[in-house]
Amino acid sequence: xxxxxxxxxxxxxxxxxxxxxxxxxxxxxxxxxxxxxxxxxxxxxxxxxxxxxxxxxxxxxxxxxxxxxxxxxxxxxxxxxxxxxxxxxxxxxxxxxxxxxxxxxxxxxxxxxxxxxxxxxxxxxxxxxxxxxxxxxxxxxxxxxxxxxxxxxxxxxxxxxxxxxxxxxxxxxxxxxxxxxxxxxxxxxxxxxxxxxxxxxxxxxxxxxxxxxxxxxxxxxxxxxxxxxxxxxxxxxxxxxxxxxxxxxxxxxxxxxxxxxxxxxxxxxxxxxxxxxxxxxxxxxxxxxxxxxxxxxxxxxxxxxxxxxxxxxxxxxxxxxxxxxxxxxx
Numbered sequence: 001x002x003x004x005x006x007x008x009x010x011x012x013x014x015x016x017x018x019x020x021x022x023x024x025x026x027x028x029x030x031x032x033x034x035x036x037x038x039x040x041x042x043x044x045x046x047x048x049x050x051x052x053x054x055x056x057x058x059x060x061x062x063x064x065x066x067x068x069x070x071x072x073x074x075x076x077x078x079x080x081x082x083x084x085x086x087x088x089x090x091x092x093x094x095x096x097x098x099x100x101x102x103x104x105x106x107x108x109x110x111x112x113x114x115x116x117x118x119x120x121x122x123x124x125x126x127x128x129x130x131x132x133x134x135x136x137x138x139x140x141x142x143x144x145x146x147x148x149x150x151x152x153x154x155x156x157x158x159x160x161x162x163x164x165x166x167x168x169x170x171x172x173x174x175x176x177x178x179x180x181x182x183x184x185x186x187x188x189x190x191x192x193x194x195x196x197x198x199x200x201x202x203x204x205x206x207x208x209x210x211x212x213x214x215x216x217x218x219x220x221x222x223x224x225x226x227x228x229x230x231x232x233x234x235x236x237x238x239x240x241x242x243x244x245x246x247x248x249x250x251x252x253x254x255x256x257x258x259x260x261x262x263x264x265x266x267x268x269x270x271x272x273x274x275x276x277x278x279x280x281x282x283x284x285x286x287x288x289x290x291x292x293x294x295x296x297x298x299x300x301x302x303x304x305x306x307x308x309x310x311x312x313x314x315x316x317x318x319x320x321x322x323x324x325x326x327x328x329x330x
Contacts, residue, residue, distance in 0.1 A: 051297065053081045056109070067273035077325035095117065099124075102128040107296060110135065116148075125151075142159065142226070144161070155267060157253065159227065167227045172248070172252055172253065194220075197215070205257075206298055206303060220281070220285070222239055222245075224241035224250065232253065255268050264299045285318060
């Protein structure tokens with residue numbers, strides 16, 4: 001009898017252990033699934049989180065009142081960015097309180113050409129760049145601050161505002177490479193606005209992978225004879241500045257990245273703002289908008305997740321996004 005009691009006890013104990021193991025495994029499976037779903041949800045939220053962007057504007061010899069709104073719409077219509085503005089006082093007004101906090105942002109877009117910023121804002125901007133903040137230099141922002149050495153390093157090339165050989169060399173495409181020319185002369189010029197061909201130079205970079213090597217840009221200024229430190233990292237596109245249109249007769253660098261500290265800097269000289277939001281061909285050009293979007297995403301993240309759109313211009317015709325957004329059929 002005692003023997004059977006022991007057997008019964010052992011069987012009961014074994015059954016309890018099996019049930020415990022089943023319960024433990026079931027509980028762990030639930031926890032694992034919960035953690036997996038939580039991680040997936042967190043990754044999804046992270047992937048959809050827009051890039052926090054600051055546009056600095058408020059003074060310019062160009063139509064900044066329209067350009068900064070257009071840039072905001074291009075970026076936010078993509079779903080990849082959320083945009084704030086830092087708008088300076090009017091030209092000639094007191095700049096003392098124009099103190100910009102760059103710390104909340106992954107990306108800063110420069111749409112400014114005017115009076116000097118306060119020393120504190122200048123130092124904050126340099127710190128933002130040196131620590132790896134993303135920067136987009138847009139069009140006439142490269143005219144600004146000819147005496148601010150770090151700003152000119154960030155831009156790579158600039159023009160006007162008294163720039164000359166002391167500002168750095170000319171830079172242009174010659175015999176298959178970027179040539180630096182230290183000859184004396186003014187920095188910065190352009191002829192009348194016109195359509196022109198963009199000629200690809202870099203062959204492997206997230207910003208231009210999949211884009212055509214040659215495409216026609218809409219009517220725009222073609223900056224030439226630009227000077228500066230010229231620490232260009234990746235030269236994406238040049239355009240020929242025709243002497244028949246008061247140009248330099250050179251292949252001028254118009255879209256490129258710049259080496260500066262840990263920062264990723266995208267510089268586009270395209271995009272002269274038109275007289276109104278609706279009449280703005282250089283910024284309504286699909287090529288300008290796509291390059292801005294891809295350059296901005298790369299500057300902020302080091303990656304480009306955007307597909308090459310079907311409506312990108314070709315070597316024979318310009319295309320436009322008049323409402324500053326990608327067509328639904330893309």
